[in-house]
Amino acid sequence: MALTNFILTVAGVSAAILILRSDVRNSSAIFRRNIRQIRNWIEEESLSSSSKAAEKVKPKQVDGQVHPKDTPKDN
Template sequence: MGLTNFILTVAGVSAVVLLLRSDVKQSATVFRRNVRHIRHWLEEESATASKEMEKKAKELSGKESAPKEDKH
């Protein structure tokens, strides 16, 4: 009886370990894919933001070079 319980316990723990191992591998794969997507989105946003900042800097420099009128 004791040997049977031991064998069943080992078989059960082994099955759980095998399932968890594959689950961890799948989770790691999904996590890496998500990180790649997030990094890509951040790079796109960074590029868009830098383009907008350059555009606004050009607009501001164009306004500063124009003569200012006194409103006295």
């Protein structure tokens, strides 16, 4: 009886270890995938916010350069 209990305990513990190892492996793969996705979202957001900020910045006028809308019209 003791030998049977020992064998069943070893089999149960081994099965639990195998299940947990694969579960940990799957969870870590999902975690890495999620981190990659979050990193991509952050990069996209920073790129879009920097492009929006660049649109708001007024371009500087170089000496001697005149924009067409600033020139007087001949009437």
